[in-house]
Amino acid sequence: MKRTKIADIFDPALIDTTVTVKGWVRSRRGNKHVQFVALNDGSSIKTLQVVFDMSKFSEEDMRPITTGSSIAVTGTLVASMGKGQTCEVQADTLEVYGTADPEAYPLQKKGHSLEFLREIAHLRPRTNTFSAVLRVRSALAFAIHRFFQERGFFYLNTPLITASDAEGAGAMFQVTTLNLNELPKTEEGKIDYSEDFFGKMTSLTVSGQLEGELGATALGAIYTFGPTFRAENSNTPRHLAEFWMIEPEVAFCDIAENMDLAEDFIKYCITYALETCKDDIEFLAKMYDEELLNRLNEVVNCQFVRLTYTEGVDILLKSGKKFEFPVYWGADLQSEHERYLVEEHFRRPVILTDYPKEIKAFYMKQNDDGKTVRAMDVLFPKIGEIIGGSEREENYDKLMTRIEELGIPMKDMWWYLDTRRFGTVPHSGFGLGFERLVLFVTGMTNIRDVIPFPRTPKNAEF
Ligand code: ATP
Ligand code: MN
Numbered sequence: 001m002k003r004t005k006i007a008d009i010f011d012p013a014l015i016d017t018t019v020t021v022k023g024w025v026r027s028r029r030g031n032k033h034v035q036f037v038a039l040n041d042g043s044s045i046k047t048l049q050v051v052f053d054m055s056k057f058s059e060e061d062m063r064p065i066t067t068g069s070s071i072a073v074t075g076t077l078v079a080s081m082g083k084g085q086t087c088e089v090q091a092d093t094l095e096v097y098g099t100a101d102p103e104a105y106p107l108q109k110k111g112h113s114l115e116f117l118r119e120i121a122h123l124r125p126r127t128n129t130f131s132a133v134l135r136v137r138s139a140l141a142f143a144i145h146r147f148f149q150e151r152g153f154f155y156l157n158t159p160l161i162t163a164s165d166a167e168g169a170g171a172m173f174q175v176t177t178l179n180l181n182e183l184p185k186t187e188e189g190k191i192d193y194s195e196d197f198f199g200k201m202t203s204l205t206v207s208g209q210l211e212g213e214l215g216a217t218a219l220g221a222i223y224t225f226g227p228t229f230r231a232e233n234s235n236t237p238r239h240l241a242e243f244w245m246i247e248p249e250v251a252f253c254d255i256a257e258n259m260d261l262a263e264d265f266i267k268y269c270i271t272y273a274l275e276t277c278k279d280d281i282e283f284l285a286k287m288y289d290e291e292l293l294n295r296l297n298e299v300v301n302c303q304f305v306r307l308t309y310t311e312g313v314d315i316l317l318k319s320g321k322k323f324e325f326p327v328y329w330g331a332d333l334q335s336e337h338e339r340y341l342v343e344e345h346f347r348r349p350v351i352l353t354d355y356p357k358e359i360k361a362f363y364m365k366q367n368d369d370g371k372t373v374r375a376m377d378v379l380f381p382k383i384g385e386i387i388g389g390s391e392r393e394e395n396y397d398k399l400m401t402r403i404e405e406l407g408i409p410m411k412d413m414w415w416y417l418d419t420r421r422f423g424t425v426p427h428s429g430f431g432l433g434f435e436r437l438v439l440f441v442t443g444m445t446n447i448r449d450v451i452p453f454p455r456t457p458k459n460a461e462f
Contacts (some may be wrong), residue, residue: 001018001019001020001074002020003021003022003072004019005041005043005044006021006023006039006040006043006044006046006047006048007043007044007046008043009048010046010087014077015078015087016076016077017076017077018074018076018092019074019075019076019077019089020072020073020074021039021041021048021050021072021073021089022041022070022071022072022073022097023039023040023041023070024039024041024042024068024069024070024126025039025065025068025069025070025071025100026038026040026047026067027067028062028065028066028067030052030054031054032054032059033053033054033055034051034052034053034054035051035052035054035057035062036050036052037049037050037052037065037071037073038050039071039073040131042125042126042131044135044280045128045131045132045135045279045280046279048085048087048088048089049080049082049088050075050089050091051088051089051090052091052094053090056092057091061094064099065094066099066100066101066102066105067100067102067105067107067108068100068107069097069098069100070096070097070098071095071096072095073091073094073095074091074092075089075090075091075092075093076089076090076092077089078090106120106123107120107126107127112127114446114449117130117449118448118449118454121452121454121461121462128283128287129284129287129288129449130449132277132280132283132442133280133284133442133444133449133450134452135277135280136273136277136281136284136438136442137434137438137442137451139272139273139276139277140269140272140434140438140441141225142272143268143269143272143273144223144246144265144269144434145225146272147264147265147268147269148223148248151221152221153221153222153223153248153250154215154219154221154222154223155222155223155224155225156208156211156212156215156219156222156223156224157224157226158205158208158212158226159208159211160204160205160226161175161198161203161204161205162202162203162204162205163198163200163201163202163203163412164210164413164416170206170230170232171231171232171233172203172204172206172231173204173229173241174201175197175202175203175204176196176197176201176202177197178191178193178195200412205228205229206228206230207245207431208224208226208228208245208247209247209249209363209429209431210363210413210416211224212224212248212249212429213249213392213416213419213429214415214416215249216250216251216429217251217419217423217424217425217427220251221248221249221250221253222248223246223247223249224245224246224247224248224249225245225246226245227243227244227245228242228243228244228245229242233457235456236335237445237446237448238335238384238436238439238447239447239456240447240448240451240455240456241455241456242455243433243434243435243447243451244434244435244451245431245432245433245434246431246434247429247430247431247432248265248430249427249428249429250427250428251425251426251427252425252426252427253426253427253428253429254391254426254428255365255374255376255390255391257428258376258389258391258428258429258430259304259306259351259353259376261430262351262376262387262430262432263304263349266299266349266378266386266387266432266437269437269441270296270299270300271300273296273441274293274296274297274300281293281296281441281442284442284443284444285443288443288444289443291443292442292443295443296440298348299348299349299380299381299440302348303348304349304351304378305346305348305349305350305351306350306351306353307350307351307352307353308353308354309333309352309353309354309355309372309375310329310354310372312333312337312341312350312352313327313328313331315345316337316340316341319340319344319345321344323337323340324336325337329356330356330358330359331359332359333352335384335385338350338352338379338384338385339381339382339384341379342379342380342384343381343382348381349378349379349380349381350378350379351376351378351379352376352377352379353374353375354367354372354373354375355373355375355377356371356372356373357371357372357373357402360373360375360390361390362399362403362406362408363390363392363393364390364391364392364393365390365391365392365393365394366393366398373390374390374391375388375389375390376389376390376430377389378430380436382439382440382445383439383440385436386432386436386437387430387431387433388430388431389428389429389430389431390428390429391426391428392427392428392429393420394425394426394427395420395424396417396420396421396424399417399420400417438450438451
């Protein structure tokens with residue numbers, strides 16, 4: 001018989017029909033007359049109650065049904081009198097696919113801490129919390145593609161292995177097939193990368209932006225959505241060594257339009273999740289964060305504040321608040337500063353613009369004041385920076401001057417500069433860290449808990 005997913009079974013039209021359900025046992029209880037099994041198949045947060053009339057089944061039949069075991073049941077779906085459920089299955093036949101020894105199965109008991117579950121990342125998707133998070137993550141990924149596709153953006157795949165080390169967004173992981181025990185050396189005693197796989201030094205990408213600009217200046221508007229690698233040795237709840245980033249890049253677009261795009265984009269994704277993952281988000285709110293739904297609705301319904309870095313620094317200086325890191329014009333804002341602006345001062349998301357050029361990347365468009373660049377960071381409650389973007393410097397000479405000032409090695413970057421040599425246009429873009437969005441929408445507080453297999457310093461087990 002065709003299997004019905006538990007997500008689809010709470011359908012009044014199915015009442016009094018015969019159904020087959022397959023899944024993993026969450027619990028079994030009962031007595032010698034009747035037994036109740038809570039079954040979950042991952043299709044939703046809901047479990048289905050399966051009722052075993054013990055005149056049809058023996059103790060022997062039931063023994064393998066322990067928490068974590070996998071079974072198939074065929075029976076009649078009936079309206080349920082039990083509280084909290086609308087229907088249940090009265091079992092006629094039972095097939096056990098796999099047992100799960102209660103002595104050994106780590107999820108035998110409920111209520112494990114998130115820290116413990118990180119140590120069993122291979123099994124944690126079977127918990128309510130992680131299955132909910134992963135379903136929300138999947139829905140958000142779909143919303144992201146839908147948002148851009150509806151607006152005529154093209155999905156561009158940028159390389160994960162790169163020879164450019166000019167982006168400066170973070171420390172890079174090197175990619176090599178050289179024998180590390182016997183590195184070939186040049187006459188000057190340096191590593192001879194001409195013998196390496198690509199004939200030069202290569203790394204995993206920290207951003208697809210530079211290649212994204214090549215796409216935008218051909219297709220008009222593109223977005224990337226792929227893995228990104230940063231060897232930052234910062235053990236924070238907001239940084240991963242491997243994370244997913246979405247980077248739209250748009251030709252004929254200035255910083256104001258870029259801000260509109262970022263705001264519409266985030267609101268669209270959150271709205272989509274609220275509409276399609278209601279049960280999961282409500283579950284997560286109940287378990288971890290009572291304010292979650294309020295916060296999500298507020299962000300969707302408010303207008304983000306827009307102000308310059310200089311104005312932001314003024315507010316921080318006048319706040320009278322004691323921060324761990326000092327605030328002064330020219331300082332790179334820390335998460336505590338960002339969150340003060342968002343959570344305490346404005347009480348809604350903030351887009352900060354026009355940062356000092358010294359703390360931003362070389363490609364950002366220079367303002368006429370000679371001090372600031374057209375950067376825009378979107379700052380969110382609980383998260384701090386969720387998006388970093390800018391209008392790009394489209395003027396070849398200004399870009400080159402900045403590159404020389406900073407001493408950026410551009411020998412491998414001639415291709416990037418060609419965008420400014422041939423048919424250059426004003427253009428803008430930004431990067432959204434996917435896991436930071438998933439953090440915000442799920443109300444989780446550690447980024448390790450919103451990606452199936454987190455990569456962080458000293459951790460690549462699963
Ligand atoms: P931060 O200051 O928080 O380290 P950043 O300024 O280095 O971030 P960008 O280079 O602007 O980050 O990258 C764009 C976006 O990618 C950020 O706004 C953030 O959402 C996300 N991001 C950056 N680094 C990480 C990381 N290590 N793990 C997860 N997400 C990240
Ligand atoms: Mn940034």
